[in-house]
Amino acid sequence: MAQAAAVAKHPRAGRRRTGTGAEPRRLPYLLIAPAGLLMLGFIAYPVLSVFYYSLQNYNVTKPWKNGFAGLDNFTRVFTEDPLFWPTLGFSAKWVVVQVGLQLALGLMLALLVNQTFVGRAVARALVFSPWAVSGVLTTTIWMLLYNPSTGMSRYLADLGIGAYGTSVLSDTGTVFWAAVVAELWRGVPFFAILILADLQSIPKDLYEAASVDGAGRLRQFLHITLPHLKDAIILSTLLRGVWEFNNVDLLYTLTGGGPAGVTTTLPLMIANTGIEGHDFGYASALTTVAFVILLFCSILYLRLSKFGGDRT
């Protein structure tokens, strides 16, 4: 918000104090009031109440135990809960693998459809289309592909690849990559769209100058394209990382956190504890922990990647 906003004053603003024309001094507050109130009520208040409940014993099924708990919930998270550390580990692995692969594939895809070729508009529309697909619909589609009796594996086995009746979703060895591929399918377009938008803002002259100077395509990519994309990449990976960490739609429906809990992320665990286990106090403590971890990682990431720095 570096530039000063244009403050426009209506000619009659000062004179008319009553009636329809609210004077500019009060008007902006009136205009942001609906959004502000909604966000106070349904974002700020819930956030505060999570912090409050995290210090309480609050379980709908055990009302006799409700009351102040101090830091008991947090002690339970870090020392007693056998699920917490593996879940956190899986969350980290999920986020890193997803964001890394989505970025790599999205970058390649964006570079491809940024070229001039016949059928580009159609190709763009088609490769970007999974962007609009929901987590549950992704699960639906990949359930059809993965199902052991009539899915892909049957036709691959017909060709002599793999065995009949392979069920990638119930094998703890394959379930991770099965889920990763499904999420990649709808996650890559996000990066591709963003990077493509940024690619188009690189002045063509830079490439012309570089090729006159004899730089090959790889060197042009490393010295012109990548530095230009840096901030966009940092910000989109961060947002996507937060999003992948928090997003539960796909894993909840595709694997349900299983088999044997190997694909449970922290938010999935929170949803299970809070909604199915009705242990709101403990779920709130888990939520608080997740908040702190997210905040810490986000700040660390922005610091380490020197966001907004050395841009010429």
Place this chain on the structure above:
Amino acid sequence: MTAQLAEKGTHARVPAPRGPLPPARSRTPKRERAFDDVPRWQIYLPLGLYLLFTLVPFYWMLLFALRPAGSTSLVPWPLTFEHFDKVWNERSFAVFFQNSMLVGLATLVTTTLIALTGGYALARFDFRIKNGFMLALLCSQFIPGALMLVPLFEIFREMRMINSLGSVIIAETVFQLPLSIILISGFIKNVPVSLEEAAWVDGCSRLRAFLAVVLPLLRPGLIAVGSFAFVHSWNHFLFALMFLSRQDRQTIPVGLNTLIGSDSVDLGALAAGGVIAAVPVVIVFAFIQKWLITGFSAGAVKG
């Protein structure tokens, strides 16, 4: 930040002024070939492979939805609509579709209206809490709906709104708002204030001037923000799952989840349900996709 980046986005579309053309014009095409001479197969081969990865899953869903149960043919022939009939009528997707539509359209309207007023305030006024409000909007991007489930559930229970579509509409609107406000304020900033001032001088009130001068220019932006709100709420699963337990109040994603979770999954019905879930989103996507790449996405995430 938004404005700067938005400006950058415009540059992408409007070719930068090049200055005088080089005297030896014959050399220009050669140079262009020099930096744009990627062999065709290096484009079409990887693109073809990626298209396969993108489209086979869609085809698979259509295949299962359109071929008779028990068939293993790789083409949907003979064509059948029995799965659609079953899902729409027996599995009450007709009701889910109606609920999802209602939630999607209501979210679209409330989000756009509230974001319009908020965005206008941010674009046209300087006021004391402006920077604080902007910061709150940006920070809220990091607050996940999933982690807010428990307190939101409590709030809606106290408001006696569990099992009312209103709870989902409110929740979706609230989480759509920050991004929409940032986007719309960017769009309004791009409309010169002088246009509005001219209308005021002609005797228009602020509201009339806004409706007559600014609003028509905002159309593409409003379409994008509205589509985004619609697609999001149409797709969103968790709020509907948690706040709506009565079957006649459920939405399409929850209905799909029920089909997925049943003991012996009826794949034909599941595929048909998937197609029903996909159709509105595909239509909206086709509508906005060209525009998505130029301005909207840049503003959307970098806001």
